Amino acid sequence: MTTKLYYSDSYLQKFSSKVQKSTLIDDMPAIFLEQTAFYPTSGGQPHDTGTINDIEVLDVYENESNDIVHIMKQPIEDRDVVGRIYWERRFDHMQQHTGQHLLSQAFIKKCKADTISFHLGDESATLDLNQTGLSADTISAVEEFTNRIIYENRQVIGHIISKNELDQFPVRKPASVDGNLRIIEIENFDYSPCGGTHCSRTGEIGVVKITRHENYKEGTRIHFKCGIRALRDFQEKSKILKQIGEHLSTGEPELYRNIKKLQHELKSLRREHTDLKNQHLDHEAQAIFAERKDLENLDIISKVFTDRNPKELKLLAQKLVQYGANTLVLFGTEAGGKASLLFLRSEAIPIDMGKLMQQACAVIGGRGGGRPEQAQGGGPAADKLEIALNRALEEVLKQSDPKL
Numbered sequence: 001m002t003t004k005l006y007y008s009d010s011y012l013q014k015f016s017s018k019v020q021k022s023t024l025i026d027d028m029p030a031i032f033l034e035q036t037a038f039y040p041t042s043g044g045q046p047h048d049t050g051t052i053n054d055i056e057v058l059d060v061y062e063n064e065s066n067d068i069v070h071i072m073k074q075p076i077e078d079r080d081v082v083g084r085i086y087w088e089r090r091f092d093h094m095q096q097h098t099g100q101h102l103l104s105q106a107f108i109k110k111c112k113a114d115t116i117s118f119h120l121g122d123e124s125a126t127l128d129l130n131q132t133g134l135s136a137d138t139i140s141a142v143e144e145f146t147n148r149i150i151y152e153n154r155q156v157i158g159h160i161i162s163k164n165e166l167d168q169f170p171v172r173k174p175a176s177v178d179g180n181l182r183i184i185e186i187e188n189f190d191y192s193p194c195g196g197t198h199c200s201r202t203g204e205i206g207v208v209k210i211t212r213h214e215n216y217k218e219g220t221r222i223h224f225k226c227g228i229r230a231l232r233d234f235q236e237k238s239k240i241l242k243q244i245g246e247h248l249s250t251g252e253p254e255l256y257r258n259i260k261k262l263q264h265e266l267k268s269l270r271r272e273h274t275d276l277k278n279q280h281l282d283h284e285a286q287a288i289f290a291e292r293k294d295l296e297n298l299d300i301i302s303k304v305f306t307d308r309n310p311k312e313l314k315l316l317a318q319k320l321v322q323y324g325a326n327t328l329v330l331f332g333t334e335a336g337g338k339a340s341l342l343f344l345r346s347e348a349i350p351i352d353m354g355k356l357m358q359q360a361c362a363v364i365g366g367r368g369g370g371r372p373e374q375a376q377g378g379g380p381a382a383d384k385l386e387i388a389l390n391r392a393l394e395e396v397l398k399q400s401d402p403k404l
C-alpha cells in the first residue's frame, strides 16, 4: 500500500521516494512508489498532474490493493525519484473541493437539501441535491451564507479516526471506507468523511459563486465556481458586459432595459417588413399574372429569375395559383451558379408537377420531384434554365391538347 503524502499535507508540492515497481499497464509506462503526493482520481476529484524525475505524469489512480498507480509519458528506470506536483491545478482542486464542503452544509442548513454527488472537471464543478424547486432567493441565500463562512476564515481540520469513533462526529454523509478514516471538519460547521485535498482555512477558497442550477434526476444540479475559477468567470463576464455596453452605448445598469427595448423594436420592424414584403409580392404577382400566356384554356406563367430567395419565390407562386382556377406556374432561378426550379398548379389541372419536374431537372443535370400539384428541383446547369422551362411548357401543352 502506497503511503499517501497528500493525505496529511495537501500543500506538499515536492517529494522523494524509492521506486517499488516500474512496469507497463495497457502498453503505458507505469510506476509504483513507496510514498506519493500525487492525488489519484477519486471522490469526484480529478487526479493531480506534474512530473516524476522530470517525466510527465499523465494519469494517477488507486488500484484494488490501495496502491497509487502513476501512468507516465515515458518509462522510468531510476530507483530513487523526485516528484513534483503541478500546483496551479492542485490548488484549484483544493479551492473547488473545500468550497463544495461548505456549499453542501449550507444547503442542509438553509433548506435541508442533501448532497447526493459531487463532480469536478477542468471547467465545471457541480453538486447534485436531493431536492427540487429551489427558488432563486434560496440559492442566493445559500451562496451568501457560504461566503460568510469563507470570510470567517475557519480552520479546516483532518481527524484520522477508527470507524467506531464515527458517532462522535455529526457527519453529513456515511463513511464509505473500512478501517481508519479521515473526517474533514470545517471548524464547527461541517463534518464529512473525505479523502480529498483541502485548503487549510476557508479564507483560501476566496469566493464561492453559484453560476446556475437546473433540474436533474429528481433533484437539482448546482453549478459553482470557487477561488481563481470564480475570479476568471467574473473577469470574462465583465468583459462581455463591457463589450455589449460599448456596442449599445449603454451603461451596465440600463443594459437589460435597453436590450428589451431593442428586441421590441426589432419585433415590430420585422412585422412591418413582412407586411411590406407581402404587399410587394402582391404587386409583383399582379404584374406577372398580367403577362400570362393563355394556351389551351390554361393561364401559364413561365419565368426565369436571378438570385431569388426560394421561400419568397414559393410565396409568389402560391399567390399566382390563387388568381385563377386554371393557373400553372413554371419558375426557375439562378443562385450561386446553380439552377432551381419550382412548378405549381391550380387544383383543377390534371397534370402531374412531380413528373414534369423530373423531366425538367434532366435538362439542368440535376434532380427533383414532388406532389402532383407542386414540385421543386435543382441542378448545376444554370445556363439551361430557359430550355428546361420551355421543355416543361411543351410537355404541358402536349398533355393539354387532345389532338397532339
Ligand SMILES: [Zn+2]
Binding pocket: 097, 098, 101, 184, 194, 195, 196, 197, 198
Ligand atoms: Zn473533501
